[in-house]
Amino acid sequence: MENTFWVALAASSLAALVTALGIYTIRHFEAWGRKYSIYFVCFAAGVLISVSFLHIIPKSFEMNANAPVYLLIGFVLLHLFNRFITAFVCERNPNSRYGIGLIPMLGIGFHSFIDGFVYSITFTVSIFTGALAATGMVLHEFPEGIITYLLLLRGGFSEKTSLILAFLAASLTTPLGMLISYPYINQIDKPLLGALLSLSAGALVYVGATHLLPQTEKEHRKYSMFAFGAGILVAVLIVLTK
Template identity: 35%
Template sequence: MLQSMQAPLFFALIAAFVTSIGLIAVAARGDWSERHSGLFALAAGGMLVTLSLLHITPEAFALSRHAPALILTGFLGGLMLSFLVRAVFPEGGDAGQAAAITPVMAVATHAFIDGIIYSVTFAASFSSGVYAAASLLLHKFPEGVIAFAILRRHGFANRQAFLLAFLAAAATTPLGVIASAPFMYGLGPETIGALFALSAGLLLYVATGPLMEPLKEETPMRSFLALGAGVGIAILIATLPVHGPEKGHGLSPLASHDLLDMVP
């Protein structure tokens, strides 16, 4: 099993490194990042909505017939988690920082699922794993930025935000590989599609809910530019030609084909 983990774990560590670069880029200017955390949150919201609709949701529909219900389940799950956090921390004290729990957990969940995808696609074939890893690496850079911006906006110090964002957005991808490695040959396309769908729903809730709160504080023009920047970056990421010899999105068509071949 250790030998079969080498390739997916190697690419997962690269993903964690790429995420950390994005994290370092904003953490190096912590005070500036804090002052503009609202704009970062709006840009992050634009990125998450766009990547969810262009990258995660299509893969969920391609692999799982239950994708619509599971996307709704993920969305409502994020809403219920947010209500639970507010019930536990109703006001004052740690309430502001507690509000970061739901969005940061969403980022961590998605990054963990990326690790599972690495394991499963490399189990299908080495080429499909490489294509999938290349595709997934594209959105790793902004994940660190998103997690850091969320934490800074909710009152975490620069060092705290860096550490927690690293744990949520970077460390969880190798952890996903390690946790899924013993079961990777038993995870079929339906399971992977279900994970994509739940992740898409959860991220859509975060993008349209907590990350849109700065709309009340920023001017319309600044808000529009921040959202537009996030959407533009996500579209650029989604359209870069790194999907192997065939056209496609998210996991390469070769990876998706090999996933389907794993069904008994």
């Protein structure tokens, strides 16, 4: 278990680093970041969806007979949270700093914090399961950092303030969530771990299918489908060669 702790911490820290890299890129290489970030989104969507259906969901079904229920709950809860954030933002003045910048930042920060829980859960099940989930999750952190920083800028914050807030909300919250959740994840029994794994799978499917993929539909880039297919292929190859 000690080994899984350090691996989970390393993976969540890598996610934080990738998010920070996204923030750095969009600040210093804005044109490049805008041009290629959609390909990271496509690839991450392919990996997250494939990993969920090919490995994480079957694994959770083995561990808990009620896993399908928790899978649905995980999906619906993340959807409701997203709807709540969207509705809350829309009620605000679209030109206000609070509506455009701060609230989306808080939503992304909460999402990143929950990502830390996913690292704890999946790596506790096995190193392989955690590595599969981490592959897609780490890849989607790059555009997430970009989005957070840009939203804060559009909300009227200065470049320096946007940089600090984006780093705190989108980057540091992931390893923080892992550190807080891991001691409790380690002490739970197999059925409960299966339930949590299924909840995580529902969240991952939501992120991939209803959060990342729609972004690819909005930007019909030449190689977007290739990037999505590459993500699926990578996940399939990893699962088949386990």
